[in-house]
Amino acid sequence: xxxxxSSTAAIDTAADLLVFPVFQKNDEPDLxxxxxxxGKKSSKQTLAGSGFTAKAEALLPVPSADVKAGxxxxxxxxxxxxxxxxxxxxxxxxxxxxxxSMKAARVLVQLPDAKSLxxxxxxxxxxxxEGAEMALxxxxxxxxxxxxxxxxxxxxxxxxxxxxxxxxxxxxxxxEAFAAGCLLARDLVNLPPNYLTPIDMxxxxxxxxxxxxxxxxxxxxxxxxxxxMGGILGVGQGSMNPPRxxxxxxxxxxxxxxxxITLVGKGVTxxxxxxxxxxxxxxxxxxxxxxxxAAVLGAALIVARLKLPVNLQVIxxxxxxxxxxAAVKPADVITMANGKTVEVLNTDAEGRLILADALCYAEKxxxxxxxxxxxxxxxxxxxxxxxxxxxxxxxxxxxxxxxxAGGETFERVWHLPLIEEHKKMMAGTWSDLQNxxxxxxxxxxxxxxxxxxxVGDDTAWAHVDIAGPSYSMKPSATCPKGGSGFGARLLARAxxxxxx
Ligand code: BES
Ligand code: MN
Ligand code: ZN
Numbered sequence: 008x009x010x011x012x013s014s015t016a017a018i019d020t021a022a023d024l025l026v027f028p029v030f031q032k033n034d035e036p037d038l039x040x041x042x043x044x045x046g047k048k049s050s051k052q053t054l055a056g057s058g059f060t061a062k063a064e065a066l067l068p069v070p071s072a073d074v075k076a077g078x079x080x081x082x083x084x085x086x087x088x089x090x091x092x093x094x095x096x097x098x099x100x101x102x103x104x105x106x107x108s109m110k111a112a113r114v115l116v117q118l119p120d121a122k123s124l125x126x127x128x129x130x131x132x133x134x135x136x137e138g139a140e141m142a143l144x145x146x147x148x149x150x151x152x153x154x155x156x157x158x159x160x161x162x163x164x165x166x167x168x169x170x171x172x173x174x175x176x177x178x179x180x181x182x183e184a185f186a187a188g189c190l191l192a193r194d195l196v197n198l199p200p201n202y203l204t205p206i207d208m209x210x211x212x213x214x215x216x217x218x219x220x221x222x223x224x225x226x227x228x229x230x231x232x233x234x235x236m237g238g239i240l241g242v243g244q245g246s247m248n249p250p251r252x253x254x255x256x257x258x259x260x261x262x263x264x265x266x267x268i269t270l271v272g273k274g275v276t277x278x279x280x281x282x283x284x285x286x287x288x289x290x291x292x293x294x295x296x297x298x299x300x301a302a303v304l305g306a307a308l309i310v311a312r313l314k315l316p317v318n319l320q321v322i323x324x325x326x327x328x329x330x331x332x333a334a335v336k337p338a339d340v341i342t343m344a345n346g347k348t349v350e351v352l353n354t355d356a357e358g359r360l361i362l363a364d365a366l367c368y369a370e371k372x373x374x375x376x377x378x379x380x381x382x383x384x385x386x387x388x389x390x391x392x393x394x395x396x397x398x399x400x401x402x403x404x405x406x407x408x409x410x411x412a413g414g415e416t417f418e419r420v421w422h423l424p425l426i427e428e429h430k431k432m433m434a435g436t437w438s439d440l441q442n443x444x445x446x447x448x449x450x451x452x453x454x455x456x457x458x459x460x461x462v463g464d465d466t467a468w469a470h471v472d473i474a475g476p477s478y479s480m481k482p483s484a485t486c487p488k489g490g491s492g493f494g495a496r497l498l499a500r501a502x503x504x505x506x507x
Pocket of ligand 2: 278280354355356357358
Protein backbone atom coordinates (compact mmCIF):
# COMPACT_ATOMS: atom_id res chain seq x y z
CA UNK A 8 0.00 0.00 0.00
CA UNK A 9 1.16 3.51 -0.77
CA UNK A 10 0.69 6.33 1.73
CA UNK A 11 0.72 10.02 0.85
CA UNK A 12 -0.40 13.30 2.35
CA SER A 13 -2.34 15.94 0.49
CA SER A 14 -3.63 19.39 1.27
CA THR A 15 -6.47 19.21 -1.25
CA ALA A 16 -10.09 19.49 -0.13
CA ALA A 17 -12.11 16.38 0.71
CA ILE A 18 -14.95 17.42 -1.60
CA ASP A 19 -12.97 17.47 -4.83
CA THR A 20 -10.10 15.01 -4.40
CA ALA A 21 -10.37 12.07 -6.79
CA ALA A 22 -10.62 8.69 -5.04
CA ASP A 23 -12.92 5.70 -4.57
CA LEU A 24 -13.71 6.26 -0.93
CA LEU A 25 -13.55 9.11 1.57
CA VAL A 26 -13.08 7.96 5.16
CA PHE A 27 -14.62 10.36 7.60
CA PRO A 28 -14.07 9.78 11.35
CA VAL A 29 -17.08 10.50 13.54
CA PHE A 30 -16.83 10.88 17.32
CA GLN A 31 -19.51 10.30 19.92
CA LYS A 32 -20.85 13.02 22.14
CA ASN A 33 -23.27 11.94 24.89
CA ASP A 34 -23.53 8.55 23.15
CA GLU A 35 -24.73 10.21 19.93
CA PRO A 36 -22.72 10.76 16.74
CA ASP A 37 -21.26 14.27 16.77
CA LEU A 38 -22.25 15.48 13.32
CA UNK A 39 -20.69 18.93 13.42
CA UNK A 40 -17.60 18.10 11.32
CA UNK A 41 -19.73 16.24 8.77
CA UNK A 42 -22.08 19.22 8.58
CA UNK A 43 -19.09 21.37 7.61
CA UNK A 44 -18.49 19.02 4.69
CA UNK A 45 -22.04 18.34 3.52
CA GLY A 46 -24.20 20.97 5.12
CA LYS A 47 -26.37 20.47 8.18
CA LYS A 48 -29.38 19.00 6.47
CA SER A 49 -27.72 16.37 4.32
CA SER A 50 -25.38 15.33 7.14
CA LYS A 51 -28.48 14.47 9.20
CA GLN A 52 -30.12 12.70 6.24
CA THR A 53 -26.99 10.65 5.68
CA LEU A 54 -27.44 8.93 9.04
CA ALA A 55 -31.22 8.75 9.16
CA GLY A 56 -32.47 5.26 9.95
CA SER A 57 -28.94 3.76 9.79
CA GLY A 58 -28.56 2.92 13.46
CA PHE A 59 -24.97 4.23 13.23
CA THR A 60 -23.94 5.28 16.73
CA ALA A 61 -20.32 6.23 15.98
CA LYS A 62 -19.08 3.81 18.63
CA ALA A 63 -15.50 2.79 18.01
CA GLU A 64 -15.03 0.46 15.01
CA ALA A 65 -18.64 0.95 13.77
CA LEU A 66 -18.79 1.73 10.04
CA LEU A 67 -21.38 3.21 7.73
CA PRO A 68 -20.66 3.45 3.99
CA VAL A 69 -22.89 6.01 2.25
CA PRO A 70 -23.01 6.94 -1.42
CA SER A 71 -22.68 10.68 -1.90
CA ALA A 72 -22.92 12.88 -4.95
CA ASP A 73 -21.42 15.73 -2.90
CA VAL A 74 -17.88 14.35 -2.90
CA LYS A 75 -15.75 13.42 -5.89
CA ALA A 76 -14.94 10.06 -4.31
CA GLY A 77 -18.61 9.07 -4.64
CA UNK A 78 -18.63 7.18 -1.34
CA UNK A 79 -18.16 8.34 2.21
CA UNK A 80 -17.24 5.82 4.87
CA UNK A 81 -18.29 7.14 8.24
CA UNK A 82 -16.01 5.50 10.76
CA UNK A 83 -17.03 5.50 14.40
CA UNK A 84 -14.33 6.57 16.86
CA UNK A 85 -16.30 6.39 20.13
CA UNK A 86 -16.05 9.21 22.67
CA UNK A 87 -12.96 11.34 22.12
CA UNK A 88 -11.88 10.85 25.76
CA UNK A 89 -11.78 7.09 25.29
CA UNK A 90 -9.66 7.12 22.12
CA UNK A 91 -6.19 5.68 22.63
CA UNK A 92 -3.51 4.54 20.19
CA UNK A 93 -5.02 1.09 19.82
CA UNK A 94 -8.45 2.56 19.02
CA UNK A 95 -6.87 4.27 16.01
CA UNK A 96 -5.23 1.03 14.87
CA UNK A 97 -8.46 -0.94 15.26
CA UNK A 98 -10.57 1.66 13.46
CA UNK A 99 -8.02 1.83 10.64
CA UNK A 100 -8.04 -1.97 10.48
CA UNK A 101 -11.83 -2.11 10.16
CA UNK A 102 -11.76 0.67 7.58
CA UNK A 103 -9.12 -1.16 5.53
CA UNK A 104 -11.16 -4.36 5.53
CA UNK A 105 -14.28 -2.43 4.50
CA UNK A 106 -12.42 -0.58 1.73
CA UNK A 107 -11.14 -3.93 0.50
CA SER A 108 -14.62 -5.45 0.44
CA MET A 109 -15.82 -2.39 -1.53
CA LYS A 110 -12.88 -2.87 -3.94
CA ALA A 111 -11.87 0.72 -3.29
CA ALA A 112 -8.34 1.16 -4.64
CA ARG A 113 -7.84 4.82 -3.67
CA VAL A 114 -8.85 5.87 -0.16
CA LEU A 115 -8.84 9.33 1.39
CA VAL A 116 -8.61 9.74 5.15
CA GLN A 117 -9.99 12.94 6.58
CA LEU A 118 -7.97 13.94 9.65
CA PRO A 119 -10.09 14.39 12.75
CA ASP A 120 -10.26 17.82 14.29
CA ALA A 121 -6.98 18.70 16.03
CA LYS A 122 -8.84 19.33 19.29
CA SER A 123 -10.67 16.02 19.32
CA LEU A 124 -7.65 13.78 20.00
CA UNK A 125 -5.30 13.71 22.98
CA UNK A 126 -2.30 13.09 20.70
CA UNK A 127 -0.63 14.74 17.73
CA UNK A 128 -1.01 14.24 13.98
CA UNK A 129 2.21 12.24 13.72
CA UNK A 130 0.95 9.71 16.24
CA UNK A 131 -2.43 9.53 14.54
CA UNK A 132 -0.84 8.81 11.16
CA UNK A 133 1.59 6.26 12.60
CA UNK A 134 -1.16 4.26 14.30
CA UNK A 135 -3.53 4.51 11.36
CA UNK A 136 -0.94 3.18 8.91
CA GLU A 137 0.02 0.39 11.31
CA GLY A 138 -3.58 -0.65 11.83
CA ALA A 139 -4.50 -0.67 8.15
CA GLU A 140 -1.34 -2.49 7.04
CA MET A 141 -1.62 -5.05 9.81
CA ALA A 142 -5.32 -5.72 9.17
CA LEU A 143 -4.71 -6.61 5.54
CA UNK A 144 -1.57 -8.64 6.09
CA UNK A 145 -1.91 -11.53 3.62
CA UNK A 146 -2.16 -15.19 4.59
CA UNK A 147 -2.59 -18.25 2.40
CA UNK A 148 0.50 -17.86 0.24
CA UNK A 149 0.63 -21.63 -0.22
CA UNK A 150 -2.83 -22.08 -1.73
CA UNK A 151 -2.53 -23.31 -5.30
CA UNK A 152 -5.29 -21.01 -6.56
CA UNK A 153 -3.21 -17.89 -7.06
CA UNK A 154 -5.50 -15.28 -8.56
CA UNK A 155 -3.31 -12.27 -9.01
CA UNK A 156 -5.54 -9.62 -7.51
CA UNK A 157 -3.68 -6.39 -6.79
CA UNK A 158 -3.67 -5.24 -3.17
CA UNK A 159 -6.78 -3.27 -2.45
CA UNK A 160 -6.82 -0.56 -1.24
CA UNK A 161 -3.63 0.46 -3.01
CA UNK A 162 -3.31 4.18 -2.42
CA UNK A 163 -4.11 5.98 0.79
CA UNK A 164 -4.09 9.72 1.16
CA UNK A 165 -4.31 11.66 4.42
CA UNK A 166 -6.10 14.96 3.92
CA UNK A 167 -4.11 17.42 5.96
CA UNK A 168 -6.49 20.35 5.52
CA UNK A 169 -4.71 23.37 6.97
CA UNK A 170 -2.41 21.26 9.17
CA UNK A 171 1.30 20.50 8.74
CA UNK A 172 1.88 17.70 6.21
CA UNK A 173 5.42 17.07 7.51
CA UNK A 174 4.18 15.61 10.81
CA UNK A 175 1.80 13.32 8.95
CA UNK A 176 4.56 12.21 6.59
CA UNK A 177 6.87 11.40 9.50
CA UNK A 178 4.11 9.42 11.20
CA UNK A 179 3.35 7.58 7.99
CA UNK A 180 6.99 6.51 7.56
CA UNK A 181 7.14 5.24 11.15
CA UNK A 182 3.86 3.40 10.80
CA GLU A 183 5.05 1.71 7.62
CA ALA A 184 8.27 0.57 9.30
CA PHE A 185 6.48 -0.80 12.37
CA ALA A 186 3.88 -2.59 10.24
CA ALA A 187 6.55 -4.07 7.98
CA GLY A 188 8.38 -5.53 10.98
CA CYS A 189 5.15 -7.00 12.32
CA LEU A 190 4.25 -8.48 8.93
CA LEU A 191 7.68 -10.02 8.52
CA ALA A 192 7.28 -11.68 11.93
CA ARG A 193 3.80 -12.96 11.03
CA ASP A 194 4.99 -14.40 7.74
CA LEU A 195 7.78 -16.28 9.46
CA VAL A 196 5.49 -17.66 12.15
CA ASN A 197 2.90 -18.78 9.60
CA LEU A 198 5.39 -20.69 7.46
CA PRO A 199 5.00 -24.47 7.76
CA PRO A 200 7.94 -26.17 9.46
CA ASN A 201 8.97 -27.90 6.22
CA TYR A 202 9.31 -24.44 4.64
CA LEU A 203 11.17 -22.97 7.60
CA THR A 204 13.89 -25.24 8.91
CA PRO A 205 16.82 -23.75 10.84
CA ILE A 206 18.73 -23.50 7.54
CA ASP A 207 15.79 -21.69 5.92
CA MET A 208 15.67 -19.34 8.90
CA UNK A 209 19.34 -18.52 8.33
CA UNK A 210 18.78 -17.77 4.64
CA UNK A 211 15.82 -15.56 5.47
CA UNK A 212 17.92 -13.72 8.04
CA UNK A 213 20.64 -13.22 5.40
CA UNK A 214 18.07 -11.89 2.98
CA UNK A 215 16.78 -9.46 5.60
CA UNK A 216 20.32 -8.33 6.39
CA UNK A 217 21.04 -7.70 2.72
CA UNK A 218 17.84 -5.76 2.18
CA UNK A 219 18.21 -3.58 5.28
CA UNK A 220 21.97 -3.06 5.33
CA UNK A 221 22.86 -5.26 8.30
CA UNK A 222 25.65 -7.76 8.63
CA UNK A 223 24.78 -11.41 9.17
CA UNK A 224 26.84 -14.23 10.58
CA UNK A 225 25.59 -17.81 10.74
CA UNK A 226 27.26 -20.44 12.90
CA UNK A 227 26.92 -24.05 11.75
CA UNK A 228 27.43 -27.23 13.77
CA UNK A 229 31.28 -27.26 13.65
CA UNK A 230 31.47 -23.61 14.80
CA UNK A 231 28.98 -24.23 17.58
CA UNK A 232 30.95 -27.31 18.66
CA UNK A 233 34.04 -25.10 19.02
CA UNK A 234 32.06 -22.77 21.28
CA UNK A 235 30.71 -25.70 23.37
CA MET A 236 27.11 -24.82 22.62
CA GLY A 237 25.75 -28.05 24.04
CA GLY A 238 22.27 -26.59 24.39
CA ILE A 239 21.66 -25.71 20.75
CA LEU A 240 23.51 -28.80 19.53
CA GLY A 241 21.69 -31.04 22.00
CA VAL A 242 18.23 -29.84 21.01
CA GLY A 243 19.12 -30.06 17.32
CA GLN A 244 20.74 -33.50 17.36
CA GLY A 245 17.49 -35.44 16.98
CA SER A 246 16.59 -33.78 13.71
CA MET A 247 17.55 -34.26 10.06
CA ASN A 248 17.61 -30.46 9.89
CA PRO A 249 20.75 -29.26 11.68
CA PRO A 250 20.66 -26.28 14.05
CA ARG A 251 22.14 -22.84 13.47
CA UNK A 252 23.02 -19.72 15.43
CA UNK A 253 22.27 -16.53 13.56
CA UNK A 254 23.77 -13.16 14.55
CA UNK A 255 22.72 -9.93 12.83
CA UNK A 256 24.38 -6.59 13.45
CA UNK A 257 22.97 -3.15 12.89
CA UNK A 258 25.37 -0.28 13.46
CA UNK A 259 24.24 3.27 14.04
CA UNK A 260 25.59 5.55 11.36
CA UNK A 261 25.58 8.38 13.89
CA UNK A 262 27.94 7.14 16.53
CA UNK A 263 29.98 4.16 17.54
CA UNK A 264 29.21 5.18 21.12
CA UNK A 265 25.48 4.55 20.70
CA UNK A 266 24.07 2.12 23.29
CA UNK A 267 24.65 -1.58 22.64
CA ILE A 268 21.42 -3.53 22.77
CA THR A 269 21.09 -7.26 22.07
CA LEU A 270 17.85 -9.02 21.22
CA VAL A 271 17.69 -12.81 21.45
CA GLY A 272 14.81 -14.82 19.99
CA LYS A 273 13.89 -18.48 20.44
CA GLY A 274 13.84 -20.12 17.03
CA VAL A 275 12.51 -23.65 17.47
CA THR A 276 11.15 -24.22 13.97
CA UNK A 277 9.13 -27.19 15.20
CA UNK A 278 8.70 -28.41 18.75
CA UNK A 279 7.47 -32.00 18.86
CA UNK A 280 8.68 -32.19 22.46
CA UNK A 281 11.46 -34.58 21.41
CA UNK A 282 11.65 -37.89 23.33
CA UNK A 283 9.31 -36.28 25.91
CA UNK A 284 6.85 -36.18 23.00
CA UNK A 285 3.91 -33.79 23.12
CA UNK A 286 0.35 -35.11 22.71
CA UNK A 287 -0.86 -35.16 19.09
CA UNK A 288 -3.75 -32.74 19.45
CA UNK A 289 -2.62 -29.22 18.63
CA UNK A 290 0.95 -30.24 17.90
CA UNK A 291 0.67 -28.40 14.56
CA UNK A 292 0.72 -25.13 16.50
CA UNK A 293 4.29 -25.87 17.48
CA UNK A 294 5.36 -24.63 14.04
CA UNK A 295 4.98 -21.27 15.79
CA UNK A 296 7.66 -22.06 18.37
CA UNK A 297 9.97 -19.65 16.57
CA UNK A 298 7.77 -16.64 17.41
CA UNK A 299 10.60 -15.11 19.44
CA UNK A 300 12.99 -15.38 16.49
CA ALA A 301 10.34 -13.81 14.25
CA ALA A 302 9.88 -10.97 16.75
CA VAL A 303 13.56 -10.08 16.98
CA LEU A 304 14.03 -10.24 13.20
CA GLY A 305 10.97 -8.02 12.77
CA ALA A 306 12.36 -5.62 15.36
CA ALA A 307 15.69 -5.51 13.49
CA LEU A 308 13.84 -4.50 10.34
CA ILE A 309 12.06 -1.67 12.15
CA VAL A 310 15.21 -0.40 13.86
CA ALA A 311 17.09 -0.41 10.54
CA ARG A 312 14.30 1.34 8.62
CA LEU A 313 14.02 4.03 11.29
CA LYS A 314 17.84 4.34 11.40
CA LEU A 315 17.75 4.43 15.19
CA PRO A 316 20.94 5.57 16.97
CA VAL A 317 21.77 2.18 18.48
CA ASN A 318 24.23 -0.62 17.97
CA LEU A 319 21.87 -3.54 17.79
CA GLN A 320 22.72 -7.19 17.74
CA VAL A 321 20.05 -9.77 17.04
CA ILE A 322 20.75 -13.37 17.94
CA UNK A 323 18.61 -16.31 16.88
CA UNK A 324 19.43 -19.81 18.11
CA UNK A 325 17.41 -22.07 15.85
CA UNK A 326 16.77 -25.82 15.96
CA UNK A 327 14.11 -28.44 15.31
CA UNK A 328 13.13 -30.48 18.38
CA UNK A 329 12.46 -34.06 17.25
CA UNK A 330 12.44 -37.58 18.73
CA UNK A 331 15.03 -39.84 17.10
CA UNK A 332 17.66 -42.45 17.87
CA ALA A 333 20.18 -39.65 18.07
CA ALA A 334 17.98 -37.31 20.13
CA VAL A 335 18.77 -36.06 23.60
CA LYS A 336 17.11 -38.25 26.27
CA PRO A 337 15.71 -37.43 29.68
CA ALA A 338 18.63 -37.79 32.15
CA ASP A 339 21.26 -36.80 29.55
CA VAL A 340 23.65 -34.18 30.89
CA ILE A 341 24.83 -31.53 28.44
CA THR A 342 27.43 -28.76 28.81
CA MET A 343 26.53 -25.24 27.85
CA ALA A 344 28.70 -22.52 26.28
CA ASN A 345 29.61 -21.04 29.70
CA GLY A 346 30.67 -24.46 31.02
CA LYS A 347 27.62 -25.05 33.19
CA THR A 348 26.24 -28.59 33.06
CA VAL A 349 22.52 -29.24 32.69
CA GLU A 350 20.55 -32.42 33.20
CA VAL A 351 17.78 -32.64 30.61
CA LEU A 352 14.90 -33.94 32.72
CA ASN A 353 12.37 -33.15 30.00
CA THR A 354 13.35 -32.77 26.36
CA ASP A 355 10.24 -30.61 25.85
CA ALA A 356 11.85 -27.86 27.95
CA GLU A 357 14.14 -27.18 24.97
CA GLY A 358 13.71 -23.45 24.52
CA ARG A 359 15.70 -22.59 27.61
CA LEU A 360 18.53 -24.86 26.42
CA ILE A 361 19.03 -23.07 23.10
CA LEU A 362 18.49 -19.65 24.70
CA ALA A 363 21.10 -20.38 27.35
CA ASP A 364 23.86 -20.75 24.74
CA ALA A 365 22.57 -17.71 22.87
CA LEU A 366 22.64 -15.61 26.05
CA CYS A 367 26.26 -16.68 26.67
CA TYR A 368 27.05 -15.61 23.12
CA ALA A 369 25.25 -12.30 23.66
CA GLU A 370 27.29 -11.59 26.79
CA LYS A 371 30.57 -11.68 24.83
CA UNK A 372 29.89 -8.30 23.30
CA UNK A 373 29.16 -6.81 26.74
CA UNK A 374 25.90 -5.10 25.72
CA UNK A 375 24.16 -2.44 27.81
CA UNK A 376 20.89 -4.33 27.58
CA UNK A 377 19.79 -7.84 26.60
CA UNK A 378 16.16 -8.65 25.90
CA UNK A 379 15.07 -12.12 24.90
CA UNK A 380 11.70 -13.10 23.46
CA UNK A 381 10.50 -16.69 23.48
CA UNK A 382 7.44 -18.89 23.20
CA UNK A 383 8.87 -20.50 26.29
CA UNK A 384 6.19 -21.99 28.53
CA UNK A 385 2.64 -23.29 28.49
CA UNK A 386 2.56 -22.14 32.12
CA UNK A 387 2.76 -18.52 30.99
CA UNK A 388 -0.29 -19.09 28.76
CA UNK A 389 -2.17 -20.57 31.72
CA UNK A 390 -1.18 -17.63 33.94
CA UNK A 391 -1.75 -14.69 31.58
CA UNK A 392 -3.81 -15.96 28.64
CA UNK A 393 -3.18 -14.72 25.13
CA UNK A 394 -3.40 -10.93 25.53
CA UNK A 395 -0.31 -10.53 27.69
CA UNK A 396 3.26 -11.70 27.52
CA UNK A 397 5.09 -12.48 30.74
CA UNK A 398 7.94 -10.13 31.58
CA UNK A 399 10.77 -10.96 33.94
CA UNK A 400 14.16 -9.37 34.38
CA UNK A 401 16.99 -7.94 36.41
CA UNK A 402 16.75 -4.23 35.69
CA UNK A 403 14.07 -1.78 36.79
CA UNK A 404 14.63 0.69 33.95
CA UNK A 405 14.43 -2.02 31.32
CA UNK A 406 11.25 -3.45 32.84
CA UNK A 407 9.72 0.03 32.95
CA UNK A 408 10.69 0.66 29.33
CA UNK A 409 9.15 -2.61 28.15
CA UNK A 410 5.95 -1.87 30.05
CA UNK A 411 5.75 1.56 28.43
CA ALA A 412 6.45 0.09 24.99
CA GLY A 413 3.81 -2.57 25.63
CA GLY A 414 1.20 0.02 26.49
CA GLU A 415 1.95 2.08 23.39
CA THR A 416 2.15 -0.78 20.89
CA PHE A 417 -0.63 -2.72 22.62
CA GLU A 418 1.73 -5.68 22.70
CA ARG A 419 1.14 -5.82 26.39
CA VAL A 420 3.42 -7.33 29.01
CA TRP A 421 2.86 -8.26 32.63
CA HIS A 422 5.73 -8.12 35.09
CA LEU A 423 6.30 -11.40 36.93
CA PRO A 424 8.82 -12.21 39.68
CA LEU A 425 12.35 -13.44 39.19
CA ILE A 426 13.57 -14.74 42.55
CA GLU A 427 16.34 -16.76 44.23
CA GLU A 428 13.88 -19.41 45.44
CA HIS A 429 13.08 -20.29 41.83
CA LYS A 430 16.76 -20.41 40.92
CA LYS A 431 17.25 -22.96 43.71
CA MET A 432 14.50 -25.09 42.21
CA MET A 433 16.55 -25.36 39.02
CA ALA A 434 19.68 -26.68 40.79
CA GLY A 435 20.64 -30.14 39.53
CA THR A 436 21.25 -33.39 41.38
CA TRP A 437 23.84 -34.83 38.98
CA SER A 438 24.79 -31.56 37.30
CA ASP A 439 24.90 -27.81 37.99
CA LEU A 440 21.36 -27.27 36.75
CA GLN A 441 18.36 -29.21 35.54
CA ASN A 442 16.04 -27.94 32.82
CA UNK A 443 12.89 -28.49 34.89
CA UNK A 444 12.07 -27.90 38.51
CA UNK A 445 9.01 -27.61 40.69
CA UNK A 446 6.75 -29.62 38.38
CA UNK A 447 3.92 -27.44 37.15
CA UNK A 448 4.41 -24.84 39.85
CA UNK A 449 5.35 -21.39 38.53
CA UNK A 450 6.56 -22.82 35.23
CA UNK A 451 7.10 -19.44 33.54
CA UNK A 452 9.06 -18.19 36.56
CA UNK A 453 11.33 -21.19 36.97
CA UNK A 454 12.09 -21.04 33.22
CA UNK A 455 13.18 -17.41 33.62
CA UNK A 456 15.20 -18.34 36.70
CA UNK A 457 17.01 -20.97 34.61
CA UNK A 458 17.82 -18.41 31.90
CA UNK A 459 19.20 -15.97 34.46
CA UNK A 460 22.02 -18.46 35.13
CA UNK A 461 23.42 -17.57 31.70
CA VAL A 462 23.31 -13.80 32.08
CA GLY A 463 26.07 -11.81 33.78
CA ASP A 464 25.35 -10.46 37.27
CA ASP A 465 25.58 -6.87 36.12
CA THR A 466 23.84 -7.21 32.77
CA ALA A 467 20.50 -5.43 32.44
CA TRP A 468 18.43 -8.30 31.09
CA ALA A 469 14.75 -8.87 30.45
CA HIS A 470 12.91 -11.98 29.29
CA VAL A 471 9.58 -11.80 27.49
CA ASP A 472 7.57 -15.05 27.39
CA ILE A 473 5.31 -14.66 24.36
CA ALA A 474 3.87 -18.21 24.29
CA GLY A 475 0.33 -16.83 24.75
CA PRO A 476 0.03 -13.87 22.37
CA SER A 477 2.31 -15.12 19.58
CA TYR A 478 -0.24 -17.25 17.73
CA SER A 479 -4.03 -17.32 17.59
CA MET A 480 -6.61 -18.87 15.30
CA LYS A 481 -9.06 -16.10 16.27
CA PRO A 482 -8.79 -13.10 13.93
CA SER A 483 -9.06 -9.53 15.25
CA ALA A 484 -9.45 -6.03 13.81
CA THR A 485 -5.73 -5.78 13.13
CA CYS A 486 -4.69 -9.42 12.77
CA PRO A 487 -5.83 -12.34 10.62
CA LYS A 488 -5.68 -15.81 12.19
CA GLY A 489 -2.25 -17.34 12.73
CA GLY A 490 0.93 -15.57 13.78
CA SER A 491 0.36 -12.18 15.42
CA GLY A 492 3.88 -10.89 14.95
CA PHE A 493 3.81 -10.12 18.67
CA GLY A 494 7.08 -8.70 19.92
CA ALA A 495 8.46 -7.06 16.79
CA ARG A 496 6.80 -3.71 17.48
CA LEU A 497 7.19 -4.07 21.25
CA LEU A 498 10.94 -4.65 21.06
CA ALA A 499 11.56 -1.99 18.41
CA ARG A 500 9.61 0.56 20.44
CA ALA A 501 11.56 -0.44 23.57
CA UNK A 502 14.82 0.13 21.68
CA UNK A 503 13.50 3.47 20.46
CA UNK A 504 12.70 4.53 24.03
CA UNK A 505 16.04 3.28 25.41
CA UNK A 506 18.05 5.34 22.92
CA UNK A 507 15.89 8.48 22.96
N1 BES B 1 7.19 -24.37 23.10
C1 BES B 1 6.72 -24.81 24.35
C2 BES B 1 5.88 -23.79 25.10
C3 BES B 1 4.57 -23.39 24.46
C4 BES B 1 3.39 -23.93 24.90
C5 BES B 1 4.52 -22.40 23.50
C6 BES B 1 2.19 -23.53 24.35
C7 BES B 1 3.33 -22.01 22.94
C8 BES B 1 2.16 -22.57 23.37
C9 BES B 1 7.92 -25.18 25.23
O1 BES B 1 9.05 -25.64 24.57
C10 BES B 1 7.48 -26.26 26.16
O2 BES B 1 7.15 -27.31 25.67
N2 BES B 1 7.51 -25.99 27.45
C11 BES B 1 7.12 -26.94 28.44
C12 BES B 1 8.10 -26.86 29.56
C13 BES B 1 7.94 -27.96 30.59
C14 BES B 1 8.28 -29.29 29.97
C15 BES B 1 8.86 -27.65 31.74
C16 BES B 1 5.72 -26.57 28.91
O3 BES B 1 5.41 -25.39 28.99
O4 BES B 1 4.94 -27.48 29.15
MN1 MN C 1 8.96 -27.70 24.21
ZN1 ZN D 1 9.25 -25.01 22.64
